Amino acid sequence: MKEILTYINEVPIGRDFVQNPPYNPLLKIFLKEKRKAKILGEVIFWKKVRAKSFYAIDFDRQRIIGNYIVDFYVKTLGLVIEIDGASHDENQISDGARQEYLESLGLLVFRINDFDVRNNLDLVMKELEEFIIVHYGTTPSSKI
Known part of the structure; x- marks a missing residue:
């Protein structure tokens, strides 16, 4: 039975995480730069989810996994959240390989x-709720 992390719309959400994903310490020097870039969509999203303000779920910003720096990571769910801006339009092949690896x-x-994110954050958060319910929701009988 999965341990219950939180409830979203009365649906129990079970923990489901990957133990110790690969970490490339050489990428650490890029983290500070990436955070200083202050990409508007990432900043808006971060303000909405930081400090466990989204269903008490702990989000990490700019997390190294393997040879990639992901925008957001929820360790307790094994969930990566990527905010795709204009640069992703040109990098669809690279994004596909990145997603496949993750x-x-x-x-x-x-x-x-x-x-x-910048223009309809409420809808984005609703879609994230639905995604988490579909992929991590458990039946009430599996409560611990």
Whole structure:
């Protein structure tokens, strides 16, 4: 039975995480730069989810997994959240390989569009709720 992490719309959400995903310490020097870039969609999303303000779920920003720096990571769910801006339009092949790699580790990837984050955050958060319920929701009988 999965341990219950939280409830979203009365649906129990079970923990489901990947133990110790690969970590490339050489990428650490890029983290500070990436955070200083202050990409608007990422900043808006971060303000909405930081400090366990989204259903008491702990989000990490700019997390190194393997040879990638992901936008957001929820360790307790094994969930990567990527905010796709204009640069992702040119990098669809690279994004596909990145997602394939992350999924090969047992992680799930939720992609959202930067434009949607900046212009319709409520809808984005509703879609994230639904994604988490579909992929991590458990039946009430599996409560611990």
